[in-house]
Amino acid sequence: MNLLDRINARQFSVAVVGLGYVGLPLAVEFARAGIRTIGIDVDASKIDALRAGNNYIRDIADDDVRAVVENGTFAATTEFVPVHDVDVVYICVPTPFTANKEPDISYIVQASEGIAANMRNDQCIILKSTTFPNTTQGHVQPILERGGMKVGRDFYLAFSPERIDPGNKVWHTANTPIVVGGVTPECTKIAAAVNRVIIAKVVEVSSPKVAEMEKLLENIFRSVNIALVNELAQLCDRMGGINMWEVVEAAATKPFGFMPFYPGPGIGGHCILIDPYYLSWLAREHDFVTNFITLAAEVNESMPFYVKQMVLRQVAHMPVTLKAARIVLLGVAFKRDVDDLRHSPALRVMELLTQDGAENICYVDPYVPSLDLFGRTVHAVPYSDSVIADADIVVITTDHTAFDYERIVASARVVVDTRNATKNVRTGREKIHLLGSGE
Numbered sequence: 494m495n496l497l498d499r500i501n502a503r504q505f506s507v508a509v510v511g512l513g514y515v516g517l518p519l520a521v522e523f524a525r526a527g528i529r530t531i532g533i534d535v536d537a538s539k540i541d542a543l544r545a546g547n548n549y550i551r552d553i554a555d556d557d558v559r560a561v562v563e564n565g566t567f568a569a570t571t572e573f574v575p576v577h578d579v580d581v582v583y584i585c586v587p588t589p590f591t592a593n594k595e596p597d598i599s600y601i602v603q604a605s606e607g608i609a610a611n612m613r614n615d616q617c618i619i620l621k622s623t624t625f626p627n628t629t630q631g632h633v634q635p636i637l638e639r640g641g642m643k644v645g646r647d648f649y650l651a652f653s654p655e656r657i658d659p660g661n662k663v664w665h666t667a668n669t670p671i672v673v674g675g676v677t678p679e680c681t682k683i684a685a686a687v688n689r690v691i692i693a694k695v696v697e698v699s700s701p702k703v704a705e706m707e708k709l710l711e712n713i714f715r716s717v718n719i720a721l722v723n724e725l726a727q728l729c730d731r732m733g734g735i736n737m738w739e740v741v742e743a744a745a746t747k748p749f750g751f752m753p754f755y756p757g758p759g760i761g762g763h764c765i766l767i768d769p770y771y772l773s774w775l776a777r778e779h780d781f782v783t784n785f786i787t788l789a790a791e792v793n794e795s796m797p798f799y800v801k802q803m804v805l806r807q808v809a810h811m812p813v814t815l816k817a818a819r820i821v822l823l824g825v826a827f828k829r830d831v832d833d834l835r836h837s838p839a840l841r842v843m844e845l846l847t848q849d850g851a852e853n854i855c856y857v858d859p860y861v862p863s864l865d866l867f868g869r870t871v872h873a874v875p876y877s878d879s880v881i882a883d884a885d886i887v888v889i890t891t892d893h894t895a896f897d898y899e900r901i902v903a904s905a906r907v908v909v910d911t912r913n914a915t916k917n918v919r920t921g922r923e924k925i926h927l928l929g930s931g932e
């Protein structure tokens with residue numbers, strides 16, 4: 494049987510390189526579908542956890558990980574050698590940016606080299622890490638072809654971006670449509686067939702470059718629209734008398750041509766903040782300036798500064814200095830109901846207030862037990878009514894659903910709400926200072 498027939502007959506095996514927020518759910522999904530799956534990660538602590546059947550990604554059920562480890566469909570290793578024995582290899586490694594906000598594809602390069610050293614004929618390699626157009630053909634393909642094998646003839650190569658939305662209860666790996674673009678039509682066909690084993694709808698495009706650009710468009714679209722409402726939220730506050738949240742809700746009643754986005758303390762995570770920079774960097778190489786990306790970044794990255802100003806304004810009305818003010822941040826993860834702290838705007842707010850002299854800041858977050866603040870480990874404070882009541886200011890930076898906002902407002906003296914988390918709170922509204930409320 495050739496590779497496509499083996500895939501369609503579900504008689505194939507998979508390796509997933511990089512077992513983080515993207516790779517582990519993908520690997521578990523294949524294993525749950527009965528496909529023999531190997532997970533490869535350079536982080537030995539993750540491999541040890543998985544071998545013991547322990548899950549570390551909140552979006553996956555612990556029982557699902559344990560079950561596939563115990564029944565032998567899923568195994569984890571730090572070695573690339575098993576790549577030789579599988580039919581399909583996914584690459585799900587990080588794509589961060591450097592201190593100067595330039596793309597860092599070194600993880601993709603390292604993973605590709607590990608795969609190249611162990612490849613054999615008739616395998617399909619699928620890159621999933623978000624990256625700039627031409628990474629698959631311009632960077633991964635040459636590494637895989639170094640040993641003399643040729644794409645389309647000896648192996649297949651495609652780009653198929655990830656759309657997972659951690660914390661989303663409705664859309665998950667299996668029911669979220671996915672795009673795939675191969676280097677040759679045969680590459681697209683094979684990579685699409687692999688994806689169809691676990692994903693209901695697979696959309697084929699003409700090349701990896703289209704798929705790479707498509708993923709960036711998705712994330713830039715979000716970044717630009719969030720920046721738009723963030724800017725208008727600031728305008729509402731400047732003008733007074735118009736609540737931006739009410740404006741967005743009203744606009745969202747239009748059944749076509751409008752999609753609601755909401756203001757907030759800024760954007761974070763591993764995607765929307767970083768990915769646009771991958772394209773603006775590439776654009777510079779072509780003497781092109783991506784104005785929308787730059788402007789959106791400027792507005793979104795100014796939001797933690799805006800939140801800091803909101804806090805300072807409240808402190809100015811109190812008989813306490815910023816240095817002595819007891820400030821509690823509620824939620825530090827970059828978005829609701831996740832444990833991901835990467836580039837979190839809440840962390841930025843904490844840093845900015847600390848830089849300005851605040852010495853009494855603590856945070857409550859059921860998902861983030863500790864964090865690093867300028868090289869110092871800060872531990873979460875367990876939630877209690879007295880922690881809230883003792884604070885001069887409570888800042889809602891992440892609107893986790895686990896928080897009881899009615900109770901928080903009842904206990905607090907002053908609440909700075911950056912997420913409209915208190916929208917259903919009826920009593921004590923005079924204590925709430927909502928970003929974009931125009932008050």
Ligand SMILES: NC(=O)c1ccc[n+]([C@@H]2O[C@H](COP(=O)([O-])OP(=O)(O)OC[C@H]3O[C@@H](n4cnc5c(N)ncnc54)[C@H](O)[C@@H]3O)[C@@H](O)[C@H]2O)c1
Nearest residue numbers: 511512513514515534535536586587588603604622623655
């Ligand atoms: N997290 C998301 O919600 C999300 C959504 C869509 C796309 N993406 C993209 O997917 C990619 C992965 O993101 P993530 O959030 O899963 O990252 P992550 O940091 O959670 O996981 C990446 C894993 O790769 C491992 N790794 C690094 N180098 C390796 C190597 N050379 N060989 C093997 N393993 C290696 C790391 O140890 C880590 O466990 C990124 O490009 C990201 O932009 C992420």
